[in-house]
Amino acid sequence: MAQKPSIPKGTRDFGQIEMAERNYIFDTIRSVFRKFGYSQIETPAMENLSTLMGKYGEEGDKLLFRILNSGDAFAGVDMTRPLTSQVCEKGLRYDLTVPFARYVVQHQSEISFPFKRFQIQPVWRADRPQKGRYREFYQCDVDVIGSKSQLLELELVQIADEVFRRLDINVLIKINNRKVLSGLAEICGAPDKVVDITVAIDKLDKIGLEAVEAEMIEKGLTPEAVKLLEPVLTLSGSNEQKIASMRSLMAESQIGQKGLDELEELFGYIKAAGIETACEIDLSLARGLNYYTGAIFEIKALDWQIGSISGGGRYDNLTGIFGLPDMSGVGISFGADRIYDVLKGLNKFPESLGGASDLLFANMGAAETAYVLPVASGLRSEGLSVEIYPESVKLKKQFDYADRKRIGFLSICGENEMAAGTIQIKNLRTGDQQSFDKGDIASMKAFIKA
Amino acid sequence: MAQKPSIPKGTRDFGQIEMAERNYIFDTIRSVFRKFGYSQIETPAMENLSTLMGKYGEEGDKLLFRILNSGDAFAGVDMTRPLTSQVCEKGLRYDLTVPFARYVVQHQSEISFPFKRFQIQPVWRADRPQKGRYREFYQCDVDVIGSKSQLLELELVQIADEVFRRLDINVLIKINNRKVLSGLAEICGAPDKVVDITVAIDKLDKIGLEAVEAEMIEKGLTPEAVKLLEPVLTLSGSNEQKIASMRSLMAESQIGQKGLDELEELFGYIKAAGIETACEIDLSLARGLNYYTGAIFEIKALDWQIGSISGGGRYDNLTGIFGLPDMSGVGISFGADRIYDVLKGLNKFPESLGGASDLLFANMGAAETAYVLPVASGLRSEGLSVEIYPESVKLKKQFDYADRKRIGFLSICGENEMAAGTIQIKNLRTGDQQSFDKGDIASMKAFIKA
Numbered sequence: 001m002a003q004k005p006s007i008p009k010g011t012r013d014f015g016q017i018e019m020a021e022r023n024y025i026f027d028t029i030r031s032v033f034r035k036f037g038y039s040q041i042e043t044p045a046m047e048n049l050s051t052l053m054g055k056y057g058e059e060g061d062k063l064l065f066r067i068l069n070s071g072d073a074f075a076g077v078d079m080t081r082p083l084t085s086q087v088c089e090k091g092l093r094y095d096l097t098v099p100f101a102r103y104v105v106q107h108q109s110e111i112s113f114p115f116k117r118f119q120i121q122p123v124w125r126a127d128r129p130q131k132g133r134y135r136e137f138y139q140c141d142v143d144v145i146g147s148k149s150q151l152l153e154l155e156l157v158q159i160a161d162e163v164f165r166r167l168d169i170n171v172l173i174k175i176n177n178r179k180v181l182s183g184l185a186e187i188c189g190a191p192d193k194v195v196d197i198t199v200a201i202d203k204l205d206k207i208g209l210e211a212v213e214a215e216m217i218e219k220g221l222t223p224e225a226v227k228l229l230e231p232v233l234t235l236s237g238s239n240e241q242k243i244a245s246m247r248s249l250m251a252e253s254q255i256g257q258k259g260l261d262e263l264e265e266l267f268g269y270i271k272a273a274g275i276e277t278a279c280e281i282d283l284s285l286a287r288g289l290n291y292y293t294g295a296i297f298e299i300k301a302l303d304w305q306i307g308s309i310s311g312g313g314r315y316d317n318l319t320g321i322f323g324l325p326d327m328s329g330v331g332i333s334f335g336a337d338r339i340y341d342v343l344k345g346l347n348k349f350p351e352s353l354g355g356a357s358d359l360l361f362a363n364m365g366a367a368e369t370a371y372v373l374p375v376a377s378g379l380r381s382e383g384l385s386v387e388i389y390p391e392s393v394k395l396k397k398q399f400d401y402a403d404r405k406r407i408g409f410l411s412i413c414g415e416n417e418m419a420a421g422t423i424q425i426k427n428l429r430t431g432d433q434q435s436f437d438k439g440d441i442a443s444m445k446a447f448i449k450a
Numbered sequence: 451m452a453q454k455p456s457i458p459k460g461t462r463d464f465g466q467i468e469m470a471e472r473n474y475i476f477d478t479i480r481s482v483f484r485k486f487g488y489s490q491i492e493t494p495a496m497e498n499l500s501t502l503m504g505k506y507g508e509e510g511d512k513l514l515f516r517i518l519n520s521g522d523a524f525a526g527v528d529m530t531r532p533l534t535s536q537v538c539e540k541g542l543r544y545d546l547t548v549p550f551a552r553y554v555v556q557h558q559s560e561i562s563f564p565f566k567r568f569q570i571q572p573v574w575r576a577d578r579p580q581k582g583r584y585r586e587f588y589q590c591d592v593d594v595i596g597s598k599s600q601l602l603e604l605e606l607v608q609i610a611d612e613v614f615r616r617l618d619i620n621v622l623i624k625i626n627n628r629k630v631l632s633g634l635a636e637i638c639g640a641p642d643k644v645v646d647i648t649v650a651i652d653k654l655d656k657i658g659l660e661a662v663e664a665e666m667i668e669k670g671l672t673p674e675a676v677k678l679l680e681p682v683l684t685l686s687g688s689n690e691q692k693i694a695s696m697r698s699l700m701a702e703s704q705i706g707q708k709g710l711d712e713l714e715e716l717f718g719y720i721k722a723a724g725i726e727t728a729c730e731i732d733l734s735l736a737r738g739l740n741y742y743t744g745a746i747f748e749i750k751a752l753d754w755q756i757g758s759i760s761g762g763g764r765y766d767n768l769t770g771i772f773g774l775p776d777m778s779g780v781g782i783s784f785g786a787d788r789i790y791d792v793l794k795g796l797n798k799f800p801e802s803l804g805g806a807s808d809l810l811f812a813n814m815g816a817a818e819t820a821y822v823l824p825v826a827s828g829l830r831s832e833g834l835s836v837e838i839y840p841e842s843v844k845l846k847k848q849f850d851y852a853d854r855k856r857i858g859f860l861s862i863c864g865e866n867e868m869a870a871g872t873i874q875i876k877n878l879r880t881g882d883q884q885s886f887d888k889g890d891i892a893s894m895k896a897f898i899k900a
Contacts, residue, residue, distance in 0.1 A: 005552040007497065007552075014493075036836070039804075047458070084524070102455040106455045136495060147841055274824060380612075387486065
């Protein structure tokens with residue numbers, strides 16, 4: 001009868017401490033999103049497969065979790081044709097971006113644009129599970145759609161700046177622009193080689209200038225084009241200097257100049273707003289090159305070795321596939337699992353997290369319990385989290401319970417306290433102990449919250 | 451190319467206002483759970499079908515959403531055998547109770563018992579969608595497992611009392627006990643007729659005494675047994691009087707007396723703790739008769755016509771099916787969708803909900819934007835939610851945006867303000883307008899938060 005219970009591979013249970021730590025991340029992110037006027041939305045876990053399919057490439061389609069049609073899914077299927085599409089009409093969402101695009105199009109008449117939304121929900125991918133890669137994980141996305149103003153890029157940089165300062169993680173915000181990359185490809189006479197060029201630039205640190213140049217030639221660039229790009233590969237100095245160098249290099253490229261204008265404007269805003277976090281132009285950012293059309297962001301933790309912990313960019317045609325063209329938007333996504341790993345690795349979670357209660361009343365019997373019940377209620381009314389141990393078992397066991405649940409204060413009230421009308425409370429961390437009049441809730445609170 | 455987007459039937463999108471209203475419910479419930487020392491856990495959306503199947507009856511098995519195995523699900527299947535079980539190993543969780551039982555058994559060595567947990571997550575059921583019934587909906591469950599103490603029943607009553615007082619919903623907490631029902635069936639000489647008797651009692655208000663007695667006879671009770679039950683059917687008076695009447699009626703039934711002892715103890719606790727909400731013995735509560743073993747709870751909204759908005763009870767063998775016998779627990783579940791309907795129907799959501807931002811800075815151009823940027827940052831540092839309209843379009847459009855997003859304050863700063871070093875802020879509700887020194891963040895905050 002009894003089964004040994006387990007959960008599907010790549011999924012996780014989150015217990016008391018882990019939940020408290022995760023909620024600390026989500027609550028921080030959420031409160032910053034709200035300060036900038038972003039409103040939360042939620043979409044269903046299940047979307048029609050027609051909404052999801054073809055949006056993530058061929059590989060993505062394979063990684064969708066499909067849901068068997070309810071009722072008798074196999075009734076009337078044609079066994080000579082592929083079965084999957086006949087028996088599954090719905091799938092679990094793969095990210096929050098496509099559901100967001102679908103939401104915007106479906107609800108366009110109710111939405112006031114520019115539409116600033118955030119969304120924190122799990123997504124599911126049938127990836128091969130491995131360390132740090134799960135089949136169910138949360139995404140935290142913040143996007144604004146319906147305006148081309150780069151004040152919105154600034155807002156996302158401000159949000160990232162504040163989120164990571166609050167979480168006490170040192171980060172570098174790397175910024176690129178898709179139009180600048182197009183400009184580079186253009187001056188090389190290879191407008192179709194944007195990705196190859198960007199990927200090659202990204203390898204500079206690892207394999208050196210010569211190897212990068214060799215790779216570009218191998219990818220089909222002419223030696224002249226590669227020579228032309230050399231100043232880009234060796235680009236250094238301040239953001240202003242980088243922009244100036246590229247200005248002269250790409251004098252011939254209209255789209256390149258447009259991209260530099262955008263970078264210049266954005267860095268102007270960043271300066272005016274007084275962003276504290278370091279922001280740096282990085283031409284090797286190759287994130288989302290097939291859909292980003294303007295700014296590209298990537299955020300790196302400086303004190304912990306891990307990939308990017310946040311990233312995003314501007315897209316000009318997210319909703320086009322659902323019939324609403326020309327809606328420009330920009331967004332970034334915070335990687336909750338990686339942020340978790342950084343905070344854990346650097347031991348930066350606040351110490352107080354995960355303690356479920358402030359105070360435990362030990363259970364000394366029925367009469368004693370009736371005596372402390374109103375005191376417990378009084379303390380709860382003052383906002384404290386208070387437990388009464390449910391059974392009058394050995395004190396050792398009750399102590400252990402307080403210890404394992406990280407409860408900081410214990411009250412043991414027996415016959416003496418009842419006779420005297422007092423309440424004893426002990427600070428389990430310091431050993432400090434005090435006695436209070438049973439009606440003096442305020443002093444008890446002050447002792448516990450000191 | 452363009453598809454008309456939609457979502458699967460029985461599922462919902464939640465926009466800005468609805469999310470704020472729903473979060474108000476969840477935040478209230480969560481904060482009360484925490485005050486009583488319950489910790490949050492989360493379990494995966496997908497569970498192994500072996501965990502879910504057979505736990506909800508035959509009907510429940512049919513309502514499980516099954517997930518097609520990833521990879522080529524149909525490779526190597528035996529077409530002569532039923533396909534579903536060959537191609538689906540996982541399903542979406544149907545409730546939070548079975549995953550909780552699975553969690554407790556799987557993590558028993560890490561858990562400190564009694565284990566007080568709450569869980570607020572969506573569940574999925576392939577029910578036929580209809581008004582008020584969805585295929586995806588949230589459950590808010592609070593349970594404690596590993597103790598038989600009725601102090602825990604009291605805690606759940608305290609939690610319900612506080613949740614509904616905070617939400618400003620008048621409720622009646624109805625309490626029954628499974629052992630009392632068993633006692634009634636026993637004295638009727640029909641221990642297998644517990645459900646029939648309870649269901650018949652439940653119809654008393656609607657069909658009257660005679661019809662109820664006729665129905666019981668039809669269900670196989672003897673006329674003598676029905677006569678014996680008559681005092682129960684016409685039971686009235688205080689909870690103490692009801693208990694006393696049943697004491698004499700069930701003098702012969704050991705289990706009945708045990709149930710009455712439990713009711714008496716629980717009502718004693720309720721009195722000692724000073725619960726404000728009305729609590730009433732109701733023998734017709736038939737919730738979960740196949741798994742509840744002690745107390746049964748149901749909570750009814752008094753001012754709005756709807757089924758129960760919360761309910762639960764004590765179970766003695768929840769984890770037995772997963773190989774951990776003799777773990778008694780008790781829990782209640784809050785029906786978020788019904789609570790939402792009550793608050794909406796009674797117009798009891800706080801007015802301030804759903805306003806995404808406190809203040810919108812109108813966009814009057816690039817120089818003006820640079821002028822207000824540090825002020826916006828300053829106000830956000832003080833905890834305000836502040837937006838800058840991203841484009842310098844007509845003021846009418848910017849006003850409309852503030853209006854539709856329920857933003858209460860608008861600042862229009864043009865050349866005059868820049869020259870004077872001031873910030874104008876207008877209260878859009880009262881029309882009240884004031885001018886501030888641009889560095890005087892504190893006064894602006896006071897004006898907005900007044």
